[in-house]
Amino acid sequence: MSALVPLRTLSRQSLFGTGDVFVLFGELFGRGYANGLVAQARAAGMTIVGATVGRREADGSLRPLNDEELAAAEANLGGRVINVPLMAGFDNDTPGDGGPTPTELAAAMTIKTWQTDKLDWARVDACRAAGVARFKAGAAEFARQLEALIPPGANVFFAHTMAGGLVKAKVFLAIANRIYKGRGERFMSSRALMDSDLGKLNLMNFEEVTGNSFAYLLEATAALRARIERDGGQARYTAYGYHGTEILIDGQYQWQTYTNYTQGYAKKRLEDVASAAWERGVKATVFNCPEIRTNSSDVFIGIELSLFPLLNAFRREGCADWGEAQWAACRDLLTDPTALEGILARLDAYNTSATMRHFRDFDAWPMDNTPELAELMISTAEEITAQHKSRQALISDLLSTHVIEATGPLIFNEAANPEGPVLWLGHDAVARKLASLHAG
Ligand SMILES: NC(=O)c1ccc[n+]([C@@H]2O[C@H](COP(=O)([O-])OP(=O)(O)OC[C@H]3O[C@@H](n4cnc5c(N)ncnc54)[C@H](O)[C@@H]3O)[C@@H](O)[C@H]2O)c1
Structure with missing residues (x-):
């Protein structure tokens, strides 16, 4: 278990520059965290190399990108993509005997029976071994092709961005919807999921995708x-972690977390991977990053609530006119521009409520959800979203872009000479970096 180690000293770096190589281990999506790092690598004049998870055929088999997909991926990345499918996890793998994949096993469950339905664990283990062997072979081939792209003497920055692994069985998608989005009658306990075979299967797949892929x-x-x-x-080596974030609550930076973050166990595994590598003398660091809205986090309703107090951090950390311009831009997104202060006051009350304070227990992380939490968090999120002019242009989207912009240089610079294997980037560091970029 890692102790909370926030990054307080913002470093500069002089290690990476022209002729060095930046390797993105994972795909780049438009709104994803990795954009911040790629922008830094590009600005430093590094050669950028990327990866792909590949694509699935209708029969479930995994293939490399076709020419059109590869060209689009390379244009998006601004660098070469090594076209070896690197889909982590084992949810769609078999040992090649024609038997069912774990997703197919889970497909036999129904919304009425899943809590008592049992999985054939010997079969799951065999599929897991096959998935791991497939991924390791892909990673070895990726490394082989990469070697030719690294000139002698070059420094190399490996950025891991993979996370996920939701088993896409129909029954699970319905359950996930209720666990992450359900309240009142539709509330579902994350503990019930964790205690079921279906939940355990998901945790194993998360562990492979989010944690072990870094190893x-x-x-x-x-x-x-x-x-x-x-x-x-x-x-x-860097990886993106999540393990709660320090944000301004009641005028002080305090650690808080989104709950229920089922992937948290896999994120702890990711931290352990970095710590073990560090012990062996490898400079590998997990950067635990703030909650933002991306393709991957959209499922977690309410995750965006911790972003709003970043506006207060802009003022606290001296973002000056640029910070004020962000306040104005956020006001502009609301039907009533004067409502912003009210939203921030409401979120302060929300964060200091007994319900939310109960979850600010770092040692107990990741905690299970409760009906009270779901009610409070989801209703608050829905009501704040409804105060916007458009659901397509949210304050949380705008603030997410700023967090990505700041974490790029924070991670890039710190990785050159990292303080340790697991570091937290809180709203203080994000706002100070934005102040130095825009108000300095
Ligand atoms: N969004 C947040 O609030 C948040 C907070 C802290 C940390 N992070 C972490 O940042 C990283 C990037 O996530 P993001 O939120 O920017 O979203 P994203 O959707 O842009 O990135 C997710 C990445 O995971 C990869 N991926 C998904 N399933 C995979 C699989 N089965 N095998 C291999 N790769 C797979 C995707 O290709 C992509 O590179 C992740 O590690 C995520 O956990 C996100």
Whole structure:
């Protein structure tokens, strides 16, 4: 279990520059966190290399990108994509015997029976072994092709961005909707899921996608890392974690978290992977990042509520005119521009309520949801969303772009000479970085 180690000193870096190589291990989506790092690598003049999860055929088989998809991915990344499918997890794998995949096993469950339905764990284990072997072989091939792209003496920045692994069985999608979005009659307990075989299967798949894939990257690039170092270069590894965030509550930076974050167990595994690598002398750091809205986090209704107090951090950390311009831009997104102060006051009351304080228990993270939490969080989120002119242009979307912009240089610079294997980027660091970028 990691202790909370917030990044308080904003560093500069002089390690990475022209001729060095930035490797994105995961795909780049328009709104994703990785955009911040890619922008830094580009600005530093590094060669950018990316990866793909591949695409699934109708029969479930995994294939590389076709020419059109590859061209689009490379244009989006601004660099070359190594076209080896790197889909982590084992939800659609089999040991090649024609038997069912874990997703197919789960498909036999129904919304009425899933809490007592049992899985064939020997079968799941065999599928997991097959999925891991497939991913490791892909990662080895990725490393082999990458080697040719790294000039002697170059420094290499490996950025891991993979997370996910929801088993896409119909029954689970219905349950996930109720766990993350349900309140009142539609509330569903995350503990009930954790205690079921279906929940345990999901946790295993999260562990592979979100946690172990980082270990497999470190393993697949061990020989390459040795070569890089022999040639006089250095290698750094980063991964995006989530383990709550310090935000301004009641005038002070305080740790809080989105609940229920089922993937939290896998994020702790990710931290353990980095810590173990660090012990072996590898500079690998997990950066636990603030809650933002992306393709991946949209499922978690209410996750965006912790973003709003960033506006207060802009003032606290000296974002000056630029910060005030963000306040104005946020006001503009509301039907009543004068409502912003009221929203922030409401969120302060929300965060200091007994219901929310109960979840600010770092040692107990990730905690299960409760009906009271779901009621309060989801109703608050829905009511604040309804105060916007358009659901397509939310304050949380605007603030997310600023968080991405700030975490890029925070991570890029710190990774050159990292303080430790697990660091938290709170709203203080984000706002101070934005102040230095825009108000300095
Ligand atoms: N959005 C947030 O609030 C938040 C907060 C803290 C940390 N993070 C982390 O940031 C990282 C990037 O996420 P994001 O929110 O920017 O969203 P994103 O959707 O842009 O990125 C998710 C990444 O995971 C990859 N991925 C998904 N399933 C995969 C699989 N089965 N195998 C391999 N790769 C897979 C995708 O290709 C993509 O690169 C993740 O590690 C995420 O947990 C996100």
